Amino acid sequence: MxxxxxxxxxxxxxxxxxxxxxxxxxxxxxxxGPADTPLVVLRSPDxxxxxxxxxxxxxxxxxxxxxDLDIEGDLADALSQAGRSVRDRPGTRPGAAGMxxxxxxxxxxxxxxxxxxRPDGRARLTGGLHSVSRDRAGISHHYDLSxxxxxxxxxxxxxxxxxxxxxxxxxxxxxxxxxxDKLDLICRKLGLNPGDRxxxxxxxxxxxxxxxxxxxxxxxTAVTLSRAQHEYVTERAAxxxxxxxxxxxxxxxxxxxxxxxxxxxxxxxxxxxxxxxxPAFAAKLHDALRPEGRLLIQQMSRGAHAPGGGAFIxxxxxxxxxxxxxxxxxxxxxxxxxxxxxxxxxxxxxxxxIDAWRATLEQHWSDVEALVGTTTARVWRLxxxxxxxxxxxxxxxxxxxxxxxxxxxGASAMPATPAVWYALEGPA
Numbered sequence: 001m002x003x004x005x006x007x008x009x010x011x012x013x014x015x016x017x018x019x020x021x022x023x024x025x026x027x028x029x030x031x032x033g034p035a036d037t038p039l040v041v042l043r044s045p046d047x048x049x050x051x052x053x054x055x056x057x058x059x060x061x062x063x064x065x066x067x068d069l070d071i072e073g074d075l076a077d078a079l080s081q082a083g084r085s086v087r088d089r090p091g092t093r094p095g096a097a098g099m100x101x102x103x104x105x106x107x108x109x110x111x112x113x114x115x116x117x118r119p120d121g122r123a124r125l126t127g128g129l130h131s132v133s134r135d136r137a138g139i140s141h142h143y144d145l146s147x148x149x150x151x152x153x154x155x156x157x158x159x160x161x162x163x164x165x166x167x168x169x170x171x172x173x174x175x176x177x178x179x180x181d182k183l184d185l186i187c188r189k190l191g192l193n194p195g196d197r198x199x200x201x202x203x204x205x206x207x208x209x210x211x212x213x214x215x216x217x218x219x220x221t222a223v224t225l226s227r228a229q230h231e232y233v234t235e236r237a238a239x240x241x242x243x244x245x246x247x248x249x250x251x252x253x254x255x256x257x258x259x260x261x262x263x264x265x266x267x268x269x270x271x272x273x274x275x276x277x278x279p280a281f282a283a284k285l286h287d288a289l290r291p292e293g294r295l296l297i298q299q300m301s302r303g304a305h306a307p308g309g310g311a312f313i314x315x316x317x318x319x320x321x322x323x324x325x326x327x328x329x330x331x332x333x334x335x336x337x338x339x340x341x342x343x344x345x346x347x348x349x350x351x352x353x354i355d356a357w358r359a360t361l362e363q364h365w366s367d368v369e370a371l372v373g374t375t376t377a378r379v380w381r382l383x384x385x386x387x388x389x390x391x392x393x394x395x396x397x398x399x400x401x402x403x404x405x406x407x408x409x410g411a412s413a414m415p416a417t418p419a420v421w422y423a424l425e426g427p428a
Contacts, residue, residue, distance in 0.1 A: 003030030007109055008042065014094045014102040021082050038078030041070040048111035061312040065119045065378050076358070076385040080393070119375050123319040130274040130320065132252045136225050138319045139272065143204075144228040149371050150205065152364055153357055153380075155179060158205035158236075161268040161298060162350040162398045175356040178349075183211040186265060189342075189402050190294045192216040196262040199223070199288050201253055202269025206233035206246075213242035218263075222248045223256060253281060260290045268398070270299040270329070275322045278329070282336035289405040292413040295338060297401040298346075301326040306395040312386070316379050326399045338403040341414050350398045351391040358384045 004026035012020065022040045023033035031039075042048070047068040051059040063069035071078045094102060106112050123141045127134040154160055155176040163178035164185050186208060192198065194217035200209045203222035206229075212218040224230050230250040237246040249256075253273070264285050273281045285295055302323045309321050330340050361368060361380060368377045390396040404412045 003032070004028045004109065005030035005032040007105055008048070009033065011048075011102055011105040011109065014098050015092065017092055022078075038082055039072040040078075040082075041072065042068070043070065044068055045110035046116045048106065048109060049113060049116050052106065052111055053115040056311065058311040058315060061316070061382060062119055064382055065121070065316075065375055066116075067374075067378070068116075074385075075381060076388050079385055080389050083389075120373075121376055121379055122315055125319050130277050132254070134320070135252060135272065139225045140227070142318055143226045145376070146371055147205070147228055147232055149368065152367060152371065153360055154205075157183070157207045157211075159183065159207035160204050162346050163353045163356075164346065165349050165352050168352060175353070178353070179207065180211070183208055184215075186267070186296050186298070186400070187212055187216050187218075189400070190263040190265065190296050192218045192263060195219065197221070197260065199256070199261045199264040199285075201256070201264065201266040201285070202272070203229070203233055203248070204267070205229055206236045206248075208265060208267060209233060209246055209248075210236060210240050210242060213237070213245040214240060218245065220246050221261075222246060223251060223253065224248070225250070225252055253284060256284060256288060259288050261288050261293055262290060263294045263296070264288055265296045265298075267296075267298045268300060270297060271321050271323055272318070273322070274320065275324065278322075278332050279335065282332045282338065286336045286338050286405055291405055291407040292411065293405050294414075295333075295401075295403045295405070297329070297333070297403070299326075299329060299399060299401070300350075301329070301397045301399055303395055303397070310386075313383070317383050323396070326397065326401070330401060333401065333403050337405065339406050339412055340401060340403050341412070342400075342402045344400045344402075345397055346400060347391050347394065347397040350396075351388055354384055354388040354391065358388060 005024050008024055008026055009020055009032045020033040020037070022037050023031060023035060025031045025039060025041045027042060027044050047063045050063045050068065053059065054062065060069070064071070123138065125134050125137050150158065150160060155174070157176055157179040159179040159182065162182065163175060164182035165178045166181045167173040190198070192212055196218045198212050198218045198220045200212070200220055200222045203209050203224050206222060209220045209222040213220050222233055224233065227250060230248055234248045237243045237248065266285070270278070270281065289295060300323050302325065304325050309318065309323065314321065326343060330343065334340060361384060365377065391398070404414055406412045
């Protein structure tokens with residue numbers, strides 16, 4: 001009988017012409033495929049069965065998550081190399097004879113049978129898209145995983161967003177330093193002064209909230225839809241001595257009340273708002289600001305011809321997330337009455353940030369497994385590897401958009417050269 005790896009190669013050859021894009025090691029120990037390509041380990045016929053029942057990205061992801069499929073070496077490098085090979089040689093659909101031959105091969109390999117059990121961790125949302133209850137469930141699925149897990153993955157700032165790497169080649173410069181540089185950059189762009197009122201929408205674990213209160217003496221209203229984050233930020237503000245300057249609110253962005261804020265920020269929260277809902281979100285931020293008040297949006301974007309998210313991300317990581325080209329977001333902010341003053345692309349910074357998280361995940365792998373289980377740990381390994389590639393390969397971006405609510409007369413109180421101004425100014 002022919003080795004299993006050879007029969008798998010023959011099966012794949014009906015759908016992917018030419019040499020295999022990867023090297024395969026099958027469950028009987030046999031191998032086939034080019035030696036200079038990533039090594040994919042198929043541990044059981046279930047790996048193939050998952051692809052038969054769910055062809056494409058999600059089937060491959062679930063085969064990896066369950067351990068039916070594994071990849072030796074760096075996961076991001078393997079995904080990048082295999083992805084380039086597949087993109088250069090688009091698949092084909094076999095004719096009737098070819099499909100019959102492929103089916104016979106699949107049967108002999110044990111790949112035909114009932115659908116395998118789906119792994120744990122899928123998001124299960126109900127209700128109307130971007131209703132308050134559905135948004136809360138989506139946010140909880142991702143952000144309420146475990147505060148201890150995020151404390152392990154991130155750094156002491158607990159910033160779960162793109163950092164700003166001002167000295168990446170300095171040996172003593174860390175992810176925490178880059179996150180503090182990002183927080184400072186935001187506060188300088190917003191022109192925060194002691195006593196200013198800042199609205200932090202989607203405050204996460206309070207990195208910007210606490211930094212603005214402690215370093216810039218701003219009075220911060222922090223808004224989150226995550227109960228775990230609400231409790232964490234409330235306790236953190238007290239622990240770090242800024243409870244008198246911080247008001248943490250558990251509510252949806254639609255339910256933000258009051259106005260007259262000197263500044264507002266939404267750091268990688270706008271991706272969860274939704275496409276149809278974003279104009280109302282932009283209007284809410286406009287109305288929350290006083291005339292001449294400033295807004296800083298840090299938000300992920302996608303290329304004009306690149307998909308945002310994908311089946312794996314939407315199923316296991318961030319359900320209902322929506323990204324668009326950055327120019328479309330600027331249009332909606334402008335249509336809400338805000339004036340865009342600068343847009344700064346941080347795409348390369350995000351690839352570096354995610355790679356730092358990936359390194360931490362691998363360094364503390366046994367601790368991560370103990371906290372969240374092997375399945376969830378493998379979800380995050382795959383998620384971070386894919387995210388690093390998306391930014392480094394320019395399929396996704398992240399941008400800081402600085403805007404202002406002008407007065408009726410058109411005044412903005414913004415300097416003519418804001419880039420120079422916010423680079424030089426520090427806390428008052």
